[in-house]
Amino acid sequence: MNSSGTKFALGVYTGLFLVFLYAPMVVLGILSFQTGPEGGPQFPIIEWSTYWYQHLFGFTPPSRIAPLPINEALFRSLALSVMTMIVSTVLGVSSAQAFRRKFKGSGVAFYLIVLGMMVPGVLVGLGMALVANVLGIDRHWWGTAFVLHVVYTYPFAFLVMLAILNRFDPSVEEAAWSLGVSPIKTFRKITFPLIFPGVLSAMLFAFTLSYDEFSRTLFASGRDLTLPLAIYGTFSVEVHPNVFAFGVLTTIFSFALLGVYAALMTLSIRRAKRIAIQEEA
Amino acid sequence: MTIIAETTSTAPPAIAAKKASDKTLWLLLPGVLWMLLFLVVPMLMMVYVSFWTQTTFKISPILTVQSWVTFFTSETYLSALWTTVRIWLIVLVATLLVGYPAALYVGLFVRNKTVQTALLVLCVIPFWTSFLIRVLAWRPMLGKEGAINLILQALGVIDTPIEVLLFSELSVIIGMTQIYCVFMVGPIAFMMGRIDQSVIEAAQDMGAGFWRIFRTIILPLTMPGVVVGAIFVSVMVLGEFATAAALSGRKVNLLGNIIVTQVGSLKWAFAAVVGVVLTILMGIVVAALLRIVDLRKAL
Numbered sequence: 001m002n003s004s005g006t007k008f009a010l011g012v013y014t015g016l017f018l019v020f021l022y023a024p025m026v027v028l029g030i031l032s033f034q035t036g037p038e039g040g041p042q043f044p045i046i047e048w049s050t051y052w053y054q055h056l057f058g059f060t061p062p063s064r065i066a067p068l069p070i071n072e073a074l075f076r077s078l079a080l081s082v083m084t085m086i087v088s089t090v091l092g093v094s095s096a097q098a099f100r101r102k103f104k105g106s107g108v109a110f111y112l113i114v115l116g117m118m119v120p121g122v123l124v125g126l127g128m129a130l131v132a133n134v135l136g137i138d139r140h141w142w143g144t145a146f147v148l149h150v151v152y153t154y155p156f157a158f159l160v161m162l163a164i165l166n167r168f169d170p171s172v173e174e175a176a177w178s179l180g181v182s183p184i185k186t187f188r189k190i191t192f193p194l195i196f197p198g199v200l201s202a203m204l205f206a207f208t209l210s211y212d213e214f215s216r217t218l219f220a221s222g223r224d225l226t227l228p229l230a231i232y233g234t235f236s237v238e239v240h241p242n243v244f245a246f247g248v249l250t251t252i253f254s255f256a257l258l259g260v261y262a263a264l265m266t267l268s269i270r271r272a273k274r275i276a277i278q279e280e281a
Numbered sequence: 282m283t284i285i286a287e288t289t290s291t292a293p294p295a296i297a298a299k300k301a302s303d304k305t306l307w308l309l310l311p312g313v314l315w316m317l318l319f320l321v322v323p324m325l326m327m328v329y330v331s332f333w334t335q336t337t338f339k340i341s342p343i344l345t346v347q348s349w350v351t352f353f354t355s356e357t358y359l360s361a362l363w364t365t366v367r368i369w370l371i372v373l374v375a376t377l378l379v380g381y382p383a384a385l386y387v388g389l390f391v392r393n394k395t396v397q398t399a400l401l402v403l404c405v406i407p408f409w410t411s412f413l414i415r416v417l418a419w420r421p422m423l424g425k426e427g428a429i430n431l432i433l434q435a436l437g438v439i440d441t442p443i444e445v446l447l448f449s450e451l452s453v454i455i456g457m458t459q460i461y462c463v464f465m466v467g468p469i470a471f472m473m474g475r476i477d478q479s480v481i482e483a484a485q486d487m488g489a490g491f492w493r494i495f496r497t498i499i500l501p502l503t504m505p506g507v508v509v510g511a512i513f514v515s516v517m518v519l520g521e522f523a524t525a526a527a528l529s530g531r532k533v534n535l536l537g538n539i540i541v542t543q544v545g546s547l548k549w550a551f552a553a554v555v556g557v558v559l560t561i562l563m564g565i566v567v568a569a570l571l572r573i574v575d576l577r578k579a580l
Contacts, residue, residue: 006491010386014400017383020459021407024418027428031421042426091312098308101301109309112316118512119320120520120563122537126556127323130330130549147319154312212411215520215537219544231413235527239417247414254409 025251032244037063041239052245065240069230076141077211077227083142084149084210089202091150092157093195096165117155121215124148129219139222148216153209157202164198193275196268204261208254327556335550348550352558358539362558365536368453369518369566375458376514377507380465384506387466388473389499401470404463412460416527419456423447423528448530456524461517465510472506473499508574515566519559536562 031041036051037060054060058067095113099106128148132139139145172194176186192199214228221229234243334343352358383404391397407415422428423446430442445451476499484494522537536559543552 007386007390010382010390014383014386017379018403020379021404021463023428024415024422024459025407025410027421028414028418042421042424043428043431044426091315094308095312098305101305103302103305109313112321113312116316116320118516118563118567119324120516120537120559122520122522122540123327123556123560124320124323126540126544126552127327128319129544130326130553131323133549134326134330147315150315151320154315158312208409214413215523218541228411228413231411231417232523235413235417235523239420243414243417244421247410247418250414251410258409 025247028244029248031241032248034241034244036060036241037065039241041241041244052241053249055242056245056249065242068234068242068246069225070227070246073225073227073230076224080141080146080149080226081207081211083146084153085203085207088150088154088157088206089199091154092161092202092206093199095158096161099162100165100170113158114155116151121148121152121213122219124151125216125219128216132220139220141217141221141224141226145217145221145226148220149210149213152213152216153206156205156209160202160205161195161198164195168194193268193272197265200261200264200268204257208257324560327553327560330549331553331557333550333553335548338547340549348554351551352554357534358555361534361536361539361555362562364450364533365519365559365562368450368457368533368535369515371454372457372461372518373511373514375454376462376465376510379458380462380510381469381507384466384469384473384503385499388470389476397474401467404466408463413523413527415460416456416524419452419459419528420447423452423455447528448532450529450533452528453525453533456528457518457521460524461514464513464517465507468509468513469503469506472503476502505574508570512567512570515570516563519563519566 030045031043032052033048033050034040034045034052035047035049036055039046039049039051051060055065056068056070095109099110125148128144129139131137132144137144168191172190173186176190177183181189212228214226214232217226217229218232225233231243231246330340331348332344332346333340333348334345335348387397387400387404391400420427424430425442425444425447427447429446430439433439434442446455480498481494484498489497520537522535522541525533525535525538526541536555540552540555540559543549543555
């Protein structure tokens with residue numbers, strides 16, 4: 001399409017759109033360097049300092065501002081995300097495998113799975129809390145909250161794997177079977193390496209969604225806080241720039257995670273190419 | 282191994298088919314069971330508990346419609362229902378208006394694949410920050426001494442700071458629009474990318490102007506993207522409570538906020554009623570959106 005006037009106007013608009021997306025984060029990043037402990041979470045910057053970063057790690061002298069309860073919350077969130085990632089990826093891969101064959105009731109099963117990502121977190125959280133109440137089960141982040149995290153992330157893993165398997169050439173597998181390779185070995189040696197990039201994406205999806213999830217966790221996790229719940233707790237009290245400093249750090253952590261994902265992805269694609277070349281030779 | 286392979290290949294088709302459907306069953310069963318136990322059962326429990334008898338701090342399994350009557354006769358609940366619908370509609374339209382031109386640019390005007398991917402990645406990057414912190418980030422933007430007011434005052438556009446920006450319905454709408462507009466941009470940009478360029482070129486050759494091409498070709502062909510985006514945004518906005526809690530200063534109460542408050546004061550039956558109402562509302566919205574476009578055909 002080449003109507004240059006429209007193109008220029010839309011280009012400028014997209015630039016403004018990106019400013020709209022990023023401005024709050026930039027402001028938050030700047031204010032995280034506010035002086036402490038008397039500097040507030042608003043402009044102007046009284047004096048630039050790394051006080052709030054030190055405050056997060058407990059390196060500052062005690063003040064009236066309570067530290068964010070992130071130590072154990074961080075551990076719980078990471079453990080919960082890893083558990084969720086493993087279970088939802090396994091479920092996602094196996095049910096996407098099932099969907100490669102046509103079967104009766106596939107429509108119902110499809111919508112049942114996809115429903116997990118459609119129902120708002122508050123609702124499933126409330127439902128699970130009610131079930132736990134009625135059955136007299138204690139609510140814990142590793143129990144009631146964990147199963148809900150899987151309910152949420154498993155549909156994403158499933159859809160990613162479905163998209164990958166749709167583009168998958170089944171004749172490779174059939175060739176292996178007809179050569180007498182057992183189905184399990186075929187899956188391990190042929191199918192799995194070929195779908196591995198998809199599996200990585202599913203894992204990344206599940207991990208990040210679970211790591212950031214709080215509306216399900218709020219009702220289902222009982223007394224112990226996860227990281228998002230610790231941040232949610234600051235909503236009701238006065239906000240200090242330590243939350244902003246924490247936001248900057250979690251963003252950096254997310255980028256590190258994305259870097260690991262990109263590296264693994266590159267490696268697996270390179271390996272796939274190498275195997276292809278060896279086979280040609 | 283060869284023996285197994287041979288028996289499989291020589292087995293009658295009926296047995297082979299049964300084996301295959303057995304395999305499908307075992308692959309599917311864990312996931313389906315998980316969803317039934319941890320998604321369907323809790324939702325049904327919510328419906329059931331909404332009919333329980335609520336006393337001050339306890340609920341008892343004596344069935345009554347009292348909580349439902351309370352919901353539909355209470356000013357607070359009904360106004361929360363109305364606020365939820367209103368904010369959902371405004372945010373839906375706002376994300377569409379804000380997101381569509383950006384998707385149009387990225388999906389149709391940027392022909393270089395690398396630049397296109399880079400722009401889309403740029404849109405997704407903010408999602409690597411915790412949702413709650415992205416919500417909080419709007420406070421120093423919108424406040425009386427916030428960035429927007431400071432910039433506008435420095436430019437001489439306004440003399441006194443605009444106070445309505447923070448702790449109002451407007452701040453909730455601004456915050457939600459920014460947080461959710463990417464879910465609109467993504468699906469629309471995806472559908473833009475699938476438009477056959479030669480169709481547009483043909484229209485141009487026939488002398489059609491941009492607006493005519495937009496109205497008769499681009500808009501209809503991207504409708505499935507709009508619907509997918511609308512479903513994403515609707516589902517998320519309807520279940521929202523955090524943005525309202527952080528940015529409205531308790532002035533805006535959505536159904537989600539009511540649920541949180543009721544659970545906080547152990548009014549489980551009331552919370553369940555609000556939950557069921559919200560579920561029905563969401564069901565109607567999603568069903569209506571799916572009527573516009575048949576998703577399975579479109580994707």
